[in-house]
Amino acid sequence: MTTDIDHGRRSFLIAAATTGAFFGFARAAGAVALLDQLVSPGMAYAGSLFEPTVWFAIDHEGIISVNVPKAEMGQHIGTAIARILADELEADWDRVRIVGVDTDPKWGFMVTGGSTSVWTSFPRFSRAGAAGRITLIEEAARLLAVPVSACTARHGAVHAGSRSILYGDIVRRGRLARRFTDDQMKALPIKPASARSLIGKPTPALDVPSKTNGTAVYGIDVEMPGLVYARPKLPPTRYGSRVVSVNDQAVRKVKGYLRSIVLDDPSDTVPGWVMVIARSYYAAVRATELVEVQWQGGDTASVSEADLFRHAAELIADSGQGALLDTGGGDVDAGFAAATQAIEATYTTAGVLHFQLEPVNAVALEKDGLFEIHTGNQAQGFILPVLAKALGVTQDKIVMRTYLIGGGFGRRLNGDYVVPAALATKVLKRPVKMVLTREDDTRLDSLRSPTVQRLKMGWDTRGDVVAMEHVAVAGWPSLTVFPGNMQKGTNGASYDPFSIAGADHWYEVGALRVRAVNNDLAQRSFRPGWLRAVAPGWTNWALESFLDEAARTQGIDPVTFRLKHLTAAGRNAGEAPSAVGGALRQANVIRRVAGRAGWGRSLPAGSGLGLASSFGQERGMPTWCACVAQVKVKAATGQVVVEKLWMEIDAGSIIDPGGAMAQAQGATLWGLSMALYEGTGFENGQVKDLNLDTYTPLRIRDVPEMDIAFTESAEAPVGLGEPPTTVVAPAIGNAIFAATGVRLRHLPIRAEAVKAKGPST
The missing domain is CATH 3.30.365.10 (Aldehyde oxidase/xanthine dehydrogenase, molybdopterin binding domain)
Structure with a gap:
């Protein structure tokens, strides 16, 4: 598989059976073979892993995968969180990888905003690192046949006098069955600031290579077999508009045009929306300009500043x-x-408008009763209940896949843009990709x-x-x-x-x-x-x-x-x-x-x-x-x-x-x-x-x-x-x-x- 900018990123294929979304640098266990080809060399998914908490794992090669439940939108949050954990773990920074995770109750309430990510993550991830360090030292002491008190962890290895053992070897040879409860984690001591080796020190950001070589995958990059494209015909008011009629006679000459759908949205997130469906994005954009819609406008149609x-x-x-x-x-x-x-x-x-570089977009599909939403989003916890109401399903029937965000700044805390894509896929019974034009994105903006x-x-x-x-x-x-x-x-x-x-x-x-x-x-x-x-x-x-x-x-x-x-x-x-x-x-x-x-x-x-x-x-x-x-x-x-x-x-x-x-x-x-x-x-x-x-x-x-x-x-x-x-x-x-x-x-x-x-x- 090529990874040049023109082909590798833009033609990236998300397999229909994927269990999670590639985050741009590494991925969680269970990925399909196609995605496994893209992870960093040495990444191991088969066999046992050392996972003292849900927040990270170490494989037999000593590669440390840090699970990041925060959205990456250019602020290097994955690097910051991984650094917090790695410092307490006494890890070798060159062997640390970050993994973007999909929605799952085990991650807790998922939201990235308010400048809270490091603040809320520091206690959790520092103690997760401490839990790993303590366990690795205990098992290394057993393998080296020395007292625990004789061992120290440093730079991805446990040292005892002149002898040492790498973390990967401890995972491969040891019996690392210890797990920590939440209460046990909260009680763990962490380093004083004077003892930190990674926090506050210059180290390379882990997400930069993929962003510069073109392999990083953003929500707008998602493609998959059987995909159709959608562009919305937006109503005259954000709320209260109702579609009276749709005339698509003029648009039928557009090659690739399929149909126009009046969305029925029980969540009232996108009232009065008409989704124009086509076989290509260009056709969807062109067709939307030609579709004629009459609305009964909302009562704010004349409101001014x-x-x-x-x-x-x-x-x-x-x-x-x-x-x-x-x-x-x-x-x-x-x-x-x-x-x-x-x-x-x-x-x-x-x-004030957001004008983030990547306009809002989403890919939605339904498979075996499960709705998958592929998009960059800052607050999965905010939008999941809304999606459930819109689709008429329970939240456990929806999973949001994680992608890099080409600019968030708070816009993607509001996940309203995923609702129309989900409603369209429910009607069409096939994957739908909706990408807003810059003007559409601005009209829909949560200013x-x-x-x-x-x-x-x-x-x-x-x-x-x-x-x-x-x-x-x-x-x-x-x-x-x-x-x-x-x-x-x-x-x-x-x-x-x-x-x-x-x-x-x-x-x-x-x-x-x-x-x-x-x-x-x-x-x-x-x-x-x-x-x-x-x-x-x-x-x-x-x-x-x-x-x-x-x-x-x-x-x-x-x-x-x-x-x-x-x-x-x-x-x-x-x-x-x-x-x-x-x-x-x-x-x-x-x-x-x-x-x-x-x-x-x-x-x-x-x-x-x-x-x-x-x-x-x-x-x-x-x-x-x-x-x-x-x-x-x-x-x-x-x-x-x-x-x-x-x-x-x-x-x-x-x-x-x-x-x-x-x-x-x-x-x-x-x-x-x-x-x-x-x-x-x-x-x-x-x-x-x-x-x-x-x-x-x-x-x-x-x-x-x-x-x-x-x-x-x-x-x-x-x-x-x-x-x-x-x-x-x-x-x-x-x-x-x-x-x-x-x-x-x-x-x-x-x-x-x-x-x-x-x-x-």
Whole structure:
């Protein structure tokens, strides 16, 4: 079988009898012979394996296969997880392989998002490695006829004085019957940070070779015998549309056209969809353009962004709307009543699209009563119940095969795109491959919701902050995609934590009230989604811009103002295992980045420095970030040129230095992109921009100099993929104010707004 880029990857054949999907680097036991040819040399599936837990196995050659239940979408999560395990196992890194696993209850709830993968995987995989090391040492001691106390594990072997035995030989010769229960695993000690040999050290990423030689397989690559292709004819509204008639007379001249199917979807995921079926993808694309469909549209067909913002303002004005977060108590109303000075500001953000390189796609087939879904997906646990409802089967009748993802960024947390392929295969009784065009993908996108936020702060006669309020109105992704994630507020109302995280900050501001409000009009108009950092992408824009306003209102340097209120008192003290140090760690990254950027130095007219800080995603797993932006504003045009970005990140222990830096760089640049370049309008019930001719993310020519550093730490590792995005926009906004005196309160920041001195100054 050839493995050149043109033929090897694009013509990759998934055998109908496969029990799992090739992940790009290695695969699980039980693969068909065709796929076995593709694994790394030395990989062994026959005979006994050493499997002390479900998370890894060692064969007779000493090859260590690490089972990764997380989606690989360019963030090297397999390498990070394998490194965690291999460090505790004392493995030879050259003999480690990673295996992408299909859905199975034994892996637990499968989801990759929220920058939680390393954070949640570290305890599990480090102890799995410890279990393997302990067992191998015990059996090596027996084989070498020495006490266990005389043995140590190092670099894939157990050593006892001058003698040693390789892990592969222990597996081949030994009696490795020991298995660990969950309770036993939790009780296992792991290494201190000082003893780590792989974590935090430069080592090659395991997924890069297959991605560069063309053998890596993405969901869009899947082919199989008997496959037909589908493209959807999308309805005028995301919800509420109903097909009145379908006329395919004109399309019958398209060679390869087969039929058009009106989908009946009991899950109401894709209401009003018509699937156009053909023998080739080209024919499906061409035929879809010619099929004539009449719909009865939904009631959101005329909704615009102005409608969404107007409705949000009405919701904010009604204090009875939304859920109140537990922010530690205190009488906010009494605080404002006693305040001698107060400020208030409203911030808005436009909708943001994902535009991942690989458009959404899925292959579905039914075989022997089992539905197979071949696709790249971030949250199998989210979509399996929806698929079961749509197909009218139990979840055990569905298996999702794992593939590499050509860009996720939260889009593939919503697996809505697998439903139409599954429904089509149920009707046709043959494999169906659905690939959306770029425009289709954009119309179907689970965009980051447009938002409106109101913030208020009051001071007493001494200038101390006595009360603060933060209200955020947005579409809520969990409400539609994963209702099980909804939480209860202190007033009994439900809220989506992914709509408000970041507003429950670590600053000491007296009594704090945070209110999360659902924009129900947005919820009916589109399918709100997760997009790299989700709520902190908007809450931190408002919070850190507002703190800058508050500091300047008080006549205090913005850095000094922040440090003054990061006291780590009470609930802001932090706690083990993930938030040790609390607000003091946020203060530390602020000091460090301000020092590196030369905060307070003089700059030419029209240039300025701005700072913003955050704890990233969630209070329970804070990634402390601080950013300084240096900008130059062209007075004649209002164009903002970002000259340099400094970033300081405290993410606890850094597992994979190369992957961590790549994540931080990508997140920083996307933060810049969403600050100045990305953002779509909403018109007539649809997003305004459908392709990259009008939706214009950051271009290479506009990339500034970046100076990114990680605070050295031995604390628990937390998330890295998203937190840096949240501090760039407010740092830029604050820098623009420092340079020009223009305070901008809407994202994205456009040159016209700067030139006009902002929409709300």
